């Protein structure tokens with residue numbers, strides 16, 4: 001089966017004239033300068049060597065601040081670096097992330113000429129009050145229009161969202177997810193808002209005007225949103241922030257960061273699944289899941305299994321490759 005691999009190139013916010021209240025890009029990327037050509041090429045080569053040589057779909061991914069806010073000469077310089085790998089078919093495409101208000105028809109033509117396939121927009125929310133309180137500097141309509149232009153120009157569209165932003169709620173986050181679906185995104189990433197030092201959010205948090213979600217609330221909201229997106233076949237590429245030295249150390253002041261966040265969300269999805277099931281009267285049960293879901297069904301730190309063990313004397317988890325996604329069966333076994 002074809003597996004997807006990204007070669008990430010992080011570009012910090014040097015190009016970004018905004019300061020979203022939650023953002024201190026130097027803390028998130030751990031870099032404060034644009035990487036030079038040699039560093040990018042070395043990273044590409046190293047990643048290519050680490051991937052299997054067949055059955056792979058590789059993209060160079062320019063992540064970070066605001067790619068299309070960089071001077072066009074700098075955009076071209078980075079995109080040029082990817083060209084030999086595209087021509088040699090060592091990579092199959094280029095993706096990048098940028099802001100919705102930095103998308104124009106002219107720039108899309110320019111990006112297409114370099115083989116860019118996918119554009120991810122930091123939508124964050126589609127609620128104008130949330131966007132304003134978060135200092136985003138654009139409205140939901142800007143994101144909708146940019147999404148249209150990207151799709152019309154033939155790119156794959158990704159719309160990234162955040163939960164727990166200032167003024168946000170589960171209902172607003174669910175509406176953001178519905179808009180992501182309606183506006184034609186084929187993929188998304190869900191990032192919980194955390195309080196990083198040296199950001200406006202730090203001041204808001206210290207003054208008491210902002211309270212981040214608890215880890216449990218963030219897991220619950222993400223699980224609910226994941227179900228909506230999954231039903232609409234929007235691929236969720238990531239849930240939770242990338243681990244970094246800063247987030248694991250002194251850079252994080254408060255908020256729902258956990259290096260196993262995605263695993264915890266899948267654990268919650270299975271908990272919800274189990275809560276809606278009919279359970280047999282028995283002492284020993286066997287739960288059968290798809291192989292790829294086995295660990296999630298048992299749960300992060302075996303929480304789902306432990307919960308079931310409060311009711312049953314023995315709980316076994318086994319796999320069956322015929323099962324898909326979170327489908328499962330329960331069997332009563334003799335003692």
Ligand code: SF4
Pocket residue numbers: 013016017018019020023024025064065066099122
């Ligand atoms: S647009 Fe992106 S890089 Fe710029 S301040 Fe906001 S989050 Fe940071």
